[in-house]
Amino acid sequence: MSEIPADLKYIETHQWVRVSDDGTATVGITDYAQGQLGDVVYIGLPEVGDTVTGGEEAGVAESVKSASDVFSPVTGEVIEINGALEDEPEMVNEDPYGEGWLYRVKLADKGELDGLMDAAAYGESLADA
Template identity: 55%
Template sequence: MSQAPEGLKFAKSHEWVRVEDDGSVTVGISDHAQEALGDVVFVELPEAGSDLAAGDEVAVVESVKAASDVYAPISGTVLAVNEALVDAPETVNGSPYADGWFFRLKPSDTAELDELMDSEAYQEHLSDAD
């Protein structure tokens, strides 16, 4: 069964969000998403400084099986991207919630975080989808 750590928020499109101490948010794809994709071989990341709206297609993750869009779970400005994924995209498979993060945002509306699911609700979402 896929992991969905406590303390993270999740979008129905399988992105996770972690609110950092400085108020920024880190975004990646869930364990469930990386399992469904299989071996990740390429990641295309957004540009730092980009302004995103919730639901925007912001990144692409490709595996040996498929390519999938990554969506902005909330609105904000991209502060940083995980450049390490360019040279080691497989990090997404081995560490989706730590080293395999995609980008960090400065949220433009923190109320959007309330629209995301907590770990328990996300697990239920995955159960309902099966």
């Protein structure tokens, strides 16, 4: 079974979001997603200053097996990207909930988080897959 941290929110396309007290949110792909992708060789990310929209494409993850769109769980302005992934995209495989995070946004609407899945609901969605 994939690791599903309880402190995160999830979307059905296998991305997670962690909200900080300052209203910023960190986004990444789930353990399940990195396992399905296999060895990640490239991560395409939005640029700082871009606006990402919840449920819409925000980047791409390429592996030795396939390429997959990365969707943003939330809407907001990108304030930081994980530049380390340029040289070490495998961090997404090694630590998807830690050092393998993708980007951070300033949330446009915290209420948007209410529509996301919690860990239990995300786990159930995996069981149904």
